[in-house]
Every structure is written in C-alpha cells, then in structure tokens.
Amino acid sequence: xxxxxxxxxxxxxxxxxxxxxxxxxxxxxxxxxxxxxxxxxxxxxxxxxxxxxxxxxxxxxxxxxxxxxxxxxxxxxxxxxxxxxxxxxxxxxxxxxxxxxxxxxxxxxxxxxxxxxxxxxxxxxxxxxxxxxxxxxxxxxxxxxxxxxxxxxxxxxxxxxxxxxxxxxxxxxxxxxxxxxxxxxxxxxxxxxxxxxxxxxxxxxxxxxxxxxxxxxxxxxxxxxxxxxxxxxxxxxxxxxxxxxxxxxxxxxxxxxxxxxxxxxxxxxxxxxxxxxxxxxxxxxxxxxxxxxxx
Amino acid sequence: xxxxxxxxxxxxxxxxxxxxxxxxxxxxxxxxxxxxxxxxxxxxxxxxxxxxxxxxxxxxxxxxxxxxxxxxxxxxxxxxxxxxxxxxxxxxxxxxxxxxxxxxxxxxxxxxxxxxxxxxxxxxxxxxxxxxxxxxxxxx
Numbered sequence: 095x096x097x098x099x100x101x102x103x104x105x106x107x108x109x110x111x112x113x114x115x116x117x118x119x120x121x122x123x124x125x126x127x128x129x130x131x132x133x134x135x136x137x138x139x140x141x142x143x144x145x146x147x148x149x150x151x152x153x154x155x156x157x158x159x160x161x162x163x164x165x166x167x168x169x170x171x172x173x174x175x176x177x178x179x180x181x182x183x184x185x186x187x188x189x190x191x192x193x194x195x196x197x198x199x200x201x202x203x204x205x206x207x208x209x210x211x212x213x214x215x216x217x218x219x220x221x222x223x224x225x226x227x228x229x230x231x232x233x234x235x236x237x238x239x240x241x242x243x244x245x246x247x248x249x250x251x252x253x254x255x256x257x258x259x260x261x262x263x264x265x266x267x268x269x270x271x272x273x274x275x276x277x278x279x280x281x282x283x284x285x286x287x288x289x290x291x292x293x294x295x296x297x298x299x300x301x302x303x304x305x306x307x308x309x310x311x312x313x314x315x316x317x318x319x320x321x322x323x324x325x326x327x328x329x330x331x332x333x334x335x336x337x338x339x340x341x342x343x344x345x346x347x348x349x350x351x352x353x354x355x356x357x358x359x360x361x362x363x364x365x366x367x368x369x370x371x372x373x374x375x376x377x378x379x380x381x382x383x384x385x386x387x388x389x
Numbered sequence: 390x391x392x393x394x395x396x397x398x399x400x401x402x403x404x405x406x407x408x409x410x411x412x413x414x415x416x417x418x419x420x421x422x423x424x425x426x427x428x429x430x431x432x433x434x435x436x437x438x439x440x441x442x443x444x445x446x447x448x449x450x451x452x453x454x455x456x457x458x459x460x461x462x463x464x465x466x467x468x469x470x471x472x473x474x475x476x477x478x479x480x481x482x483x484x485x486x487x488x489x490x491x492x493x494x495x496x497x498x499x500x501x502x503x504x505x506x507x508x509x510x511x512x513x514x515x516x517x518x519x520x521x522x523x524x525x526x527x528x529x
Contacts, residue, residue: 108451112442151455161485162434165427172424179419183496183508186515194522201529247507318427318489319515323522325486329479330526332456336478337445340438343485347435 115338116345118144123163123349133346134160134288135222139215147338149211153200153287154328155339157321159346160289164318167350168311176311181249181266181304185276185312189290189320192280197324200285201333211286218282222292238267238303253308267303275301276316284324289317419499423492430488437481445474459527490519 118140122133134156141152171177204210244250249266266272275297279290291313298309328334445451452475460479468476497512 108449109446111451112446145453147453151453154455158482158485161489162431165431165485165488169424169427169431172420172427175420179423179496180508183511183515186493187511187518190515190518190522194518194525197522198525198529319493319519322486322489323519326519326522327526327529329482329486330460330523331529332458332460334479334482335453335455336441336475336482337451338453339482340442340445340478343482344435344438344442347431 112337112341115141115145116341116348119159119342119345120349120352123159123346124353125349133163133349134283134286135219135292137342137346138287141338141342142212145338147335149208150200150205150333151335151338153211153285154325154334155342156287157197157284157325157328158334158339159343160283160287160321161318161325162343162347163350164289164314164316164321166347167353168315168318170355171311171314174311176253176308177315178249178251178304178308178312179315180247181251181298182312182316184247184249184269185272185294185298186316186319188273188276189280189283189294189316190323192277192282193284193320193323194280194327196281196284196286197327198284199281201327201331204285214286218286218288218292238265241267241269243269251308253305255305255307262305264303264305264308268301271301272298280320280323283317283320284327287324289314290320291317419496422495422499426492426495427488430484430491434481434485434488437484438478441474441477441481444472444477448474450474459529490516493519 119133119137122136122140125133125136137156137159138149138152141147141155142149147155168177172179200211241249244266249269250264252261252263254260255262275293279293279297282288282293283290291310294313294316295306295309298304298313299306302309304312325334460483465476465479469480493512493516497509497516500509500512
C-alpha cells in the first residue's frame with residue numbers, strides 16, 4: 095500500500111524536527127495520563143495539522159505510542175492497586191478483537207481514504223464530549239442490578255480513596271454492556287490510533303458501576319493490549335513511519351510519566367475540566383481542518 | 390501496608406458471595422510480575438529508540454514515510470547488526486508492541502498455575518487473538 099508523500103517542512107533539520115515532534119508528544123502524553131485516554135485523541139490531529147503527516151502514518155505512530163503510554167503509567171496504577179486487573183482481563187477479550195478489526199479496516203479498506211479517516215474523528219470527539227457531560231454530575235455509586243457474570247468471575251474490589259479518606263468498595267454490573275462498549279472502543283482505537291479510554295471510562299463508570307478512578311486506571315491498563323493488537327497489524331504490514339513514531343513514543347512516554355505522577359493530586363473536577371479542554375482543542379482542530387481554514 | 394491492599398471491606402455492599410474472596414484478591418506475585426514486565430519492556434524499547442534517534446540525528450536519514458513493505462525478518466536482523474537507524478527504530482517499536490503481549494502470556498501462566506480456569510481461558514483467548522493479529526499483519 096502506497097500513501098501520498100507527506101508535506102513535512104523540508105527546511106527543518108532532523109534534530110529540530112524530531113525535537114518538535116517529541117515536545118508536542120510530551121504534552122499529549124501528559125494530558126492522556128491524567129485523563130486515561132492515552133493522548134492519541136490529541137496526538138493524531140497534531141501530527142496531521144502541525145506536521146502535515148498523512149493521517150494513516152499519524153494513526154500508526156499514535157497507536158504505537160499509546161502502547162508506551164499505557165504501559166508506562168500502568169506500572170504506577172497497578173503498583174498502587176488502582177487498576178482492577180481481573181476486570182481489565184475480562185474486558186480485554188472485547189477490546190482486542192475490536193482493535194484488530196479497526197486496524198485492518200484502516201490498512202485495507204481505508205488505505206487511500208485519508209478524508210474519511212479525518213472525518214471519522216469528528217463524531218469520536220463529539221461522542222467523547224457527550225459521554226463526559228453525561229457522567230459529569232455523579233461518580234456512579236447508585237444501585238446497580240446484580241450481574242451473574244460479574245459474580246461468577248469475582249469482578250468486584252475496593253480501593254483506598256485518599257480524598258474521601260476511606261476504602262471504597264465496588265461491584266461490577268452490566269457486563270454485557272461493558273463488553274459491547276469495550277468492543278466499540280477497541281475498533282475506534284485500531285481505526286483512529288487513539289486509546290479508547292474516552293469511551294471506556296465513562297461507560298465503566300455509569301454502566302458498570304465502577305468508581306471513576308478505578309475505571310481510569312483499569313482502562314489505562316487495558317489500552318496497552320488493545321493498542322498493541324492494532325499496532326502489530328500496522329507495524330508488521332509496514333505502515334509505520336519509524337522516524338516519526340520514535341519521537342512520538344518517547345515524548346508521550348515522558349509526558350505520561352509526569353501525568354501519572356500528578357494523577358493522585360488531581361481532583362475529579364480538575365480531571366473533567368482537563369478532559370473538556372482537550373476535547374475542545376481536538377474538536378476545534380478537526381473543524382478548522384475540515385473547513386479548510388488550516389491545511 | 391496501604392488499606393487499598395485489603396479487599397472486601399465488610400458492610401459496604403449487601404451479601405457478597407461467599408467463598409470467592411481468595412479468588413478476588415489477585416496474587417501479589419501477578420501484580421509484581423506485570424509491573425516488572427511492563428517496566429522492563431518499555432525501558433528496553435525506550436533505550437533502543439533513544440539510541441536509534443541519536444544515531445538518526447548524527448547520520449541523518451529522517452523519513453516521514455512508511456516502508457509499505459512487510460517486515461523482512463532476515464533484513465531486520467542484518468540491519469540491526471550493522472546498526473542502520475531505521476532498522477534500530479523498527480526493532481525498538483516491535484519490542485514496545487510485544488511488551489503487553491508478554492504481559493498476557495505471563496497472566497495466562499499465573500492463572501493456569503493457580504487453577505483459575507475462567508481467567509486462564511480469558512487470557513488464553515486474548516493471547517490467541519494477539520497471535521491472530523501477528524498473522525494478519527504479516528499477510529496484509
């Protein structure tokens with residue numbers, strides 16, 4: 095598959111270009127770690143708009159980097175016991191299938207449809223905003239129906255909430271809806287090179303009755319395998335621009351490490367405001383690009 | 390010891406199913422093994438990518454294109470041996486991508502050893518899907 099030659103500014107030296115890409119990736123990774131969405135929602139438009147990269151290559155670079163982002167910050171979350179590993183391994187069944195399917199579609203059916211891939215970002219951003227405001231008022235915690243699958247698999251747990259100053263106990267509900275949303279999140283991940291936490295975190299929170307901090311940490315942990323499933327398809331079929339992907343991965347990894355360190359200090363309000371800010375930026379970028387205001 | 394390590398605080402939920410609490414509490418060994426696998430894999434790939442980028446900056450050869458070719462494994466080994474920057478970077482990327490796969494293999498092994506049939510089956514399924522993605526990647 096041949097992609098159109100990207101329009102990178104030829105005057106920039108390699109060092110400056112690599113440093114610029116890495117710097118943008120640091121910012122994307124930092125926000126992604128704080129919000130559990132992996133930074134890809136910001137990274138892909140940035141590579142396309144700021145660096146003129148073909149969106150296929152931006153998606154592949156972002157997806158590879160999301161593996162680093164997830165794995166890097168997951169070590170912190172898992173270490174602190176915030177990630178629910180059982181819940182993650184249950185939902186990964188759906189996200190991995192979706193991730194592979196999404197990547198295959200981008201590499202084959204949409205191999206020459208950069209326009210459709212750009213457009214596909216808009217509903218994703220809108221859906222992310224809607225989901226965020228839907229779950230804005232409460233951090234779950236209402237009565238949820240008992241779920242036989244969740245009980246059979248022991249999908250429940252507890253964590254110590256520093257801000258509440260007590261142990262919060264939770265029990266997973268509506269595993270069917272959880273699997274469905276995870277599959278969709280996987281498809282979007284492989285298709286567009288984002289983490290998919292945008293969809294999983296609010297869904298795990300409002301459908302499955304998982305506290306938002308556990309949902310964020312668990313989603314982040316799952317994203318590593320989900321993105322890897324898609325990234326394998328891009329990398330092994332030769333759709334990864336290695337000189338672009340390397341600084342993106344290292345930059346997002348550095349940003350994630352910083353973001354994960356700040357995660358515990360961020361309040362719910364700050365998390366949501368941060369989420370909102372990134373969505374506004376992403377939406378503005380895509381609309382301006384769609385309207386031809388920016389190249 | 391952090392209170393977060395103690396699962397199943399009583400009284401907060403109505404009638405928790407009995408007899409499964411030892412299954413709900415994941416073994417500390419799995420958590421530790423996962424953390425170290427991820428750290429080692431990400432650290433190794435970050436090191437390879439950093440060396441490759443320095444080499445790229447020194448020798449040049451930045452390219453904002455993809456090869457469009459399937460990975461040629463013997464060429465990959467040769468390129469890494471002679472330290473060709475694009476090959477070194479590709480190896481770093483592949484190490485990164487394989488890190489979560491290693492984590493799934495590890496989880497499967499630990500669940501199987503624990504005789505946790507349901508989760509051994511779930512992780513094995515995920516592993517088979519990942520192997521499937523490798524097969525798809527090398528055929529596309």
